[in-house]
Amino acid sequence: MGNSRHRQGFTLIETCLVLGLFLSMTYISLTQLNTTRESLVANQFFQNFEREVKLQQQESLIKNKKLGFRYINGFILFREGNAQHQLFLPANVSVKGGNYVEFTFNQNGHSEETFNLPFQITVGDLTKKVTYKFKFRSGNFEKEFS
Numbered sequence: 001m002g003n004s005r006h007r008q009g010f011t012l013i014e015t016c017l018v019l020g021l022f023l024s025m026t027y028i029s030l031t032q033l034n035t036t037r038e039s040l041v042a043n044q045f046f047q048n049f050e051r052e053v054k055l056q057q058q059e060s061l062i063k064n065k066k067l068g069f070r071y072i073n074g075f076i077l078f079r080e081g082n083a084q085h086q087l088f089l090p091a092n093v094s095v096k097g098g099n100y101v102e103f104t105f106n107q108n109g110h111s112e113e114t115f116n117l118p119f120q121i122t123v124g125d126l127t128k129k130v131t132y133k134f135k136f137r138s139g140n141f142e143k144e145f146s
């Protein structure tokens with residue numbers, strides 16, 4: 001009988017390599033998940049913003065009142081008579097430049113001035129700009145991406 005021992009199993013180096021590979025794959029998938037989440041949060045914000053703007057326009061027509069909204073440090077304030085409600089900007093969305101002090105719809109549902117509201121979105125390492133352009137004498141807006 002020989003004095004050789006035959007071991008079964010993995011060596012320490014093989015185990016470390018497999019563990020390192022597993023951790024690398026997990027890290028990559030988690031960063032992708034975070035990027036996807038940031039994108040979905042921004043998309044949800046813009047859907048809510050567009051819905052609220054259209055509701056403001058419709059209410060100004062129905063109630064024959066002057067309604068509008070304004071941007072104030074991290075949120076958009078929608079006015080409905082004496083009542084107000086806020087739409088908060090997510091952490092990865094900000095307002096950049098533009099003439100965005102206040103925007104109103106007159107009793108006919110039209111905007112009283114030409115108005116640009118530019119947003120900057122950061123998703124992962126990518127930064128995008130979305131500008132809403134409200135037209136004079138129109139309740140409609142255009143969305144421009146850059």
